Amino acid sequence: MEVHHHPHIEKKSFKEYILEGLMIFIAVSMGFIAENIREKISDRERLHDYMLSLTGDLKSDLALYDSTIASNTKYSLMIDTIVESLSSGKGDMVKVYYLARKLTMGGSSPSPDSKTFEQMKSTGSLRLIHKQMIADSIAAYYLWTKKFEYWSDMQKERINEMIMANPRIFNAKVFYDIIKNNNNESLSPDLRLTSSDPKDINEVIMRNQYYYGILKLINQRALLAAAQARQLIDLLQKEYHLDKE
DSSP: OOOOOOOOOOOOOHHHHHHHHHHHHHHHHHHHHHHHHHHHHHHHHHHHHHHHHHHHHHHHHHHHHHHHHHHHHHHHHHHHHHHHHHHHSOSOHHHHHHHHHHHTTOOOOOOOOOHHHHHHHHHTGGGGOOOHHHHHHHHHHHHHHTTHHHHHHHHHHHHHHHHHHGGGTSOHHHHHHHHHHTSSTTSOTTOOOSOOOHHHHHHHHHHHHHHHHHHHHHHHHHHHHHHHHHHHHHHHHHHTTOTTO
16 A cells, blocks of 8 residues: 655744745835825825926916006006096096997906816825915915905996996987997087986986996905915925926
8 A cells, every 4th residue: 555655844933934924014005105206296296286287377367467567557547537527527528438338348357277276185185295384375365355245246236326327417329329430530529418307317327436436446446466476486496396387
């Protein structure tokens, strides 16, 4: 009868088990550390790209604020002429008609670009900003600019109020001719108001001054937002080394 001999397996010592376990632990730990390093590098690169894009948005906002202030200043000067002429009764009525009609075609209220900030919020990428002061500064800026939506709605209301008051003293056909020809060249030099009633004139002046007020308010807020945007740009450029990009 054939007898099979089992191969002799040498038992490992306790120290060898400890060494093997230690090697496995080190290998797993090194893999974890390497993965963690890769994630941190990736997060830094993503944050850098976000901050670069955010800075671009802020620079666009600055141009928008400058444009808004210039436009609203122009409309404010138009109101100055209308109010002074109607108050004194001595102004150039052709010019008053022209300015009064052009004035109701708008003003300017900025709509800051928040696409990068909104993207960071929706993707949870704001967590990548480790300095609370920077995160707070960004959030504060966009919270402030959100108010422009309210001021823009108020501006539209003021324009509508002027439109409703203008028929009290202005000839509708003349307004039509101004818009149709986009100038005042065809208007009669002896143009008159349709009413000389002080109450009607006062009503139109009142609506103009309310519109003047909202234009001034928006410009003041735009100046403050621009200062805040510049400070934020400087902060991001220094913190994330964006100066040369």
